Amino acid sequence: MSKKQIRLADLAEKLGISTATVSRALKDYPDISAETKRRVNELAKELNYRPNTLAAGLRKSETRIIGVIIPEIANHFFAKVIKGIMEVAYREGYNVMLCQSDEDYEKEVVDARALLSSRVDGLIVSIGNHTHDFSHFSEFLHAGIPLVFFDKTTPEIEDCSQVIIDDYAGAFQAVDHLIGQGCRRIAHIGGSFEAFTFQNRLNGYKDALKKNGIAFDPQLVFPSEKLTIQVAREHAEHMARIQPPIDGLFAATDLMAIGAMNGLKSQGLKIPQDVKIIGFSNWEMAEAVDPPLSSVNQPGYEMGKITTEILIREIKAEKEEREIVYEKIVLQTELISRESTRK
Amino acid sequence: MSKKQIRLADLAEKLGISTATVSRALKDYPDISAETKRRVNELAKELNYRPNTLAAGLRKSETRIIGVIIPEIANHFFAKVIKGIMEVAYREGYNVMLCQSDEDYEKEVVDARALLSSRVDGLIVSIGNHTHDFSHFSEFLHAGIPLVFFDKTTPEIEDCSQVIIDDYAGAFQAVDHLIGQGCRRIAHIGGSFEAFTFQNRLNGYKDALKKNGIAFDPQLVFPSEKLTIQVAREHAEHMARIQPPIDGLFAATDLMAIGAMNGLKSQGLKIPQDVKIIGFSNWEMAEAVDPPLSSVNQPGYEMGKITTEILIREIKAEKEEREIVYEKIVLQTELISRESTRK
DNA sequence: TTGGGTGGCGAAAACGATTTCGGCTGACTT
DNA sequence: AAGTCAGCCGAAATCGTTTTCGCCACCCAA
Numbered sequence A, B: 001m002s003k004k005q006i007r008l009a010d011l012a013e014k015l016g017i018s019t020a021t022v023s024r025a026l027k028d029y030p031d032i033s034a035e036t037k038r039r040v041n042e043l044a045k046e047l048n049y050r051p052n053t054l055a056a057g058l059r060k061s062e063t064r065i066i067g068v069i070i071p072e073i074a075n076h077f078f079a080k081v082i083k084g085i086m087e088v089a090y091r092e093g094y095n096v097m098l099c100q101s102d103e104d105y106e107k108e109v110v111d112a113r114a115l116l117s118s119r120v121d122g123l124i125v126s127i128g129n130h131t132h133d134f135s136h137f138s139e140f141l142h143a144g145i146p147l148v149f150f151d152k153t154t155p156e157i158e159d160c161s162q163v164i165i166d167d168y169a170g171a172f173q174a175v176d177h178l179i180g181q182g183c184r185r186i187a188h189i190g191g192s193f194e195a196f197t198f199q200n201r202l203n204g205y206k207d208a209l210k211k212n213g214i215a216f217d218p219q220l221v222f223p224s225e226k227l228t229i230q231v232a233r234e235h236a237e238h239m240a241r242i243q244p245p246i247d248g249l250f251a252a253t254d255l256m257a258i259g260a261m262n263g264l265k266s267q268g269l270k271i272p273q274d275v276k277i278i279g280f281s282n283w284e285m286a287e288a289v290d291p292p293l294s295s296v297n298q299p300g301y302e303m304g305k306i307t308t309e310i311l312i313r314e315i316k317a318e319k320e321e322r323e324i325v326y327e328k329i330v331l332q333t334e335l336i337s338r339e340s341t342r343k
Numbered sequence C: 001t002t003g004g005g006t007g008g009c010g011a012a013a014a015c016g017a018t019t020t021c022g023g024c025t026g027a028c029t030t
Numbered sequence D: 001a002a003g004t005c006a007g008c009c010g011a012a013a014t015c016g017t018t019t020t021c022g023c024c025a026c027c028c029a030a
Helices: A008-015 A019-026 A034-047 A053-060 A076-091 A105-117 A135-142 A167-180 A196-211 A229-239 A254-266 A300-319 B008-015 B019-026 B034-047 B053-060 B076-091 B105-117 B135-142 B167-180 B196-211 B229-239 B254-266 B300-319
Strands: A065-070 A095-100 A122-125 A147-150 A161-165 A186-190 A221-223 A248-251 A276-278 A295-297 A328-331 A334-336 B065-070 B095-100 B122-125 B147-150 B161-165 B186-190 B221-223 B248-251 B276-278 B295-297 B328-331 B334-336
Touching (some): A008 A034, A019 A034, A053 B053, A065 A105, A065 A300, A076 A095, A076 A300, A076 B095, A095 A105, A122 A135, A122 A300, A135 A147, A147 A300, A161 A167, A161 A300, A167 A196, A167 A248, A167 A295, A186 A196, A186 A229, A186 A254, A196 A221, A221 A229, A229 A248, A229 A254, A248 A254, A254 A276, B008 B019, B008 B034, B065 B076, B065 B105, B095 B105, B105 B122, B105 B135, B122 B300, B135 B147, B147 B300, B161 B167, B161 B300, B167 B186, B167 B196, B167 B248, B167 B276, B167 B295, B167 B334, B186 B196, B186 B229, B196 B221, B221 B229, B229 B248, B229 B254, B248 B254, B300 B328
Parallel strands (some): A065 A122, A147 A161, A186 A221, A186 A248, B065 B095, B122 B147, B186 B248, B248 B276
Antiparallel strands (some): A095 B095, A295 A334
């Protein structure tokens, strides 16, 4: 067990040349002879040399690490986003340091500071629902470290790009679809309206009603702090007793749509005959349930890819001291129509 | 935009003391006066000093980074594991660098090398299904970097701990349960039997049959390279035509169980009256489908936590040059009985 | 007064790679 | 023969912390 890792200096010594030459040979600099390069590369391979990225990072002040802060990993949407992030990062030679904030403001701050100390080259963030102070993020901008928000964002930080989906349009689409399928009394299960995301989905719901000449009825709206199946099921059981009865439901997440579907079924209601249901996000499970759930597709994977591409562009721009042009990308959602909203 | 981060030397200069003293003051060394400590901490806070972990890491040759290599992130089980890993890592002051191998051997090797270059303090791995050479992992052991396998493992590497579940017992439990509910002709949808995991689940299936005096019928076993809903649905449609008809199904993942459930239902079979179904992993969606799916719970979150705890213990032992005792933890599965296997 | 402690601090050497200056050949020009 | 230039390479500084010595002043005991 040879605990010591091979260093540049070890190669240099064995070859009787300087570390400078070894370094340049490995990097294929033009002013090193082909013969020397050959010898260096050969020995490096033989001894299994792996450059110490800490040392290189310290010297070049770059780490080739991208920091990522998200509220929750075990969530299909975020998992997809991470997949997209990692794919681009890998392609461009970056590593990913991941933190989950658990929707906890304090932890988000600690994570941000840790990533700053780690001198990540750039940061990708989906802001937690309860975050209202953003100074832990502006520190990155002060330090000249690019920062891109995705999914959840804030107007309070200006000097950075963002990649979001059009929650409003997606919700509008969903509710408009329900109405097109004949629904007139449409309930809405939302998340915490503290978050822009759910606020926007609520607005899309309202405006789709308005456009179709249907009055907004506040008693048909069910906000939920916890976005679980159980909570949705309870809402649904309550919903089933509303008079006049509902004939449509737009849930702000697929999980809640499915919980509600079960709740309504348990009350003897038929989907889609009695109540048509549509969710949001188009999770893997949406097409697995019975009946298959209509949903609004939220392109997490593409979101992760685009976010990372922008970030890396900004990292390069920063390094070359070019001006950075901040972008705001709004990805379009797509209506996926399945059994649960069939006429 | 003050691009420069504050350094130890900046604090030292402003206070008219040496960097050594500043460093010790911040670390609360006993041989620094209370007054000096106060002044240092005050200025550090005022100037927003963040230590450069690259430099510290280079000096101390530790990064406080844990590397993680898994086949796939957008998979509920792995997402749970990662959650567990990150929770313990955070608690112990470690960051997590995440790589997904995509079940691609070449990528797994590249990722491993990248993490080695990054000088992670330890590595957590779930081996890909197609990996048969493990030298990229033994490099870590040669370098004295602890390595813990979870879920998928190999007997070929000896000097490391592992945390796995008892796939055999879980499968046995599941099939035994089906038989207990009255099933006699039980089909099995498996994964690639190249992987130990699925091999073990198959063996559990076989032995449960044998124990109950039921002959093994190879035509009832459906191996699948791709573990998707669609593949399972196709298998199910074939299954529905088998004579004599099946009355039970054990699928090696919940996703496939659900796909099969839909396939069987579409052929007019009733669950659980005609065919009882049980899956494996107990995903979030298992209780959301109709009928709720029985499953074998696979404690991903606990697995992540335990794996990380072991790894961090080994990192500490390594640092203090104590002997490392390798552990092999086998977590027990738990049968979750729901509607889909009701008598 | 001298010797021994000790509390508080500083100088400087690490850690390993990169990079800025050059320096030294030998060939080629004028 | 002197000057020029390209081709190859090395010395040493550098990145920011940590840590090993050891210094100095002061106090106390002998």
